[in-house]
Amino acid sequence: MLLTFDDGYAGHYEHVYPLLKRYNVPAVFSGFPGKLDGEVVSRP
Secondary structure (H helix, E strand, O other), X not given: OOEEEOOOOHHHHHHHHHXXXXXXXXXXXXXXXXXXXXXXXXXX
């Protein structure tokens, strides 16, 4: 099983990543380069 997360929302790192690490579940996080400057396009 492999979980994937796209768009690089902060909640993925704040909430999902600790759970994945705790339960040793592999995942792929894909960031959206348009948000690297800190501009929030939709959800935070």
